[in-house]
Amino acid sequence: MSIIFMRTFKKELIMKKIWQLILMFLAVVSLAACGRQTKSTADSASKTTTNKKVAAPYLQTTMPTFYVHGYQGSAHSTDTLINRAVKQADAHKVLVATVANDGTVSYTGTWRKGTVNPIVQVVFANNVAPYASQSIWLMTVISELANQHHFKHYNVVAHSAGNVATVNMLMTAVQPTNFPQIQKFVSLAGCYNGVITEDDVANQNYFLKSGEPALKHSVYQMLDAKRQNFPNHISILNIMGDLKDGSHSDELVSEVSARSLKYLIRGHQTNYQEKLFYGRHAQHSKLHENKEVATTINQYLWGK
The missing domain is CATH 1.20.5 (Single alpha-helices involved in coiled-coils or other helix-helix interfaces)
Structure with missing residues (x-):
């Protein structure tokens, strides 16, 4: 077993x-x-x-974009917008162009050939100079760099009075030889037809049925007199602020003043659109610090 x-x-x-x-x-x-x-x-x-x-969600282009500050502004006025463009849209700040009182320009930085979405920050040493002077200075910067880097088109992002200087430059009949053509223009808080506390009053101005502003302040009259020189085939994004406090303004610039740009360029072949931001972060100087504003600008300039 x-x-x-x-x-x-x-x-x-x-x-x-x-x-x-x-x-x-x-x-x-x-x-x-x-x-x-x-x-x-x-x-x-x-x-x-x-x-x-x-x-990539953003365009990869070698066309430059110029950032221009406003009255009493400085590099700080456009620093945040530029930094957010760098982080979000793969843009690259290549130069700071500082214009002296005599109109001479000094450049800091390096602009290498082939740089993607290059940004040039324009700074006026005399930040309270007349519009005529700032327009010539901006034209000088763009012209000098076009001769050096051979670009045919460019964009501009401007804040406040920098918009008036830009539009005044675009309306200048005589420009340097081979001056490049603007492709996109972002107007942020443009004071085209008055500034509250200076020559405008909140809720005073309005538009007629034709779209013409009822009141035309001195700067608007200056621009309107040479509006025929404004270029065609330009895309414009007009951004403005409304504090929602009943003033229909960003504290300094009324919606009517900013929107008066539309009638100013009447008769020209443009792609024009408006964007309004509301609340305390839509205040005149806070607009260029507003993250949503920066995203809107980046998408407009480089978005696919």
């Missing part, structure tokens, strides 16, 4: 080991399959990530 028992026991032991080996083999095969599936999933995720990097 003991011999039979031992034989049976050994037979069961052998069968048990065989089953253990089979289970181990199946486990190894299962793990290998999981490994292949995990690798396949990882490869797929990697390809998706790569595709996302290739399909």
Whole structure:
């Protein structure tokens, strides 16, 4: 009986080991399959990530954009907008162009050939100079850099009185030879037809049925007199603020003053649109610090 028992026991032991080996083999095969599936999933995720990097949400262009501050402004006036363009839209600040009182320009920074979405920050040493002077200075900066870097088109982002200087430059009949053509113009809080506390009063001005402003202040009259020189085929985004305090203004510039730009360029072939921001962050000087404003500008300039 003991011999039979031992034989049976050994037979069961052998069968048990065989089953253990089979289970181990199946486990190894299962793990290998999981490994292949995990690798396949990882490869797929990697390809998706790569595709996302290739399909960038913003344009990659070598056309420059000039940022211009307003009355009593400085580099600080456009620093935040530029920094957000750099972080969000893959833009690159290449130069700071500082214009002295005598009109001479000094440049700091480096503009390498092929730089994507280059930005030039324009700073007027005399930040309270007349519009005529600032317009000439801005034209000088663009002209000098066009001769050096050979671009045919450019964009401008301006704040407050910087918009008047820009539009006045665009309306100048005589421009330097081979002066490039503006493609997009972002007007932020443009004081085209008066400034509250100076020559305008909140809720005083209004538009006639024709779209013409009922009151035309001195700066508006100056621009309107040479409006025929304004270029065609330009895209314009007119951004303004409303504090929602009943003044229909950003504290300094009324909506009517800012929107008067539309009638000023009447008859020209332009792609014109307006964007209004509301609340305390839509105050005149806070507009250029407003994150939503920066995103709107970046999308307008470089968005696909």
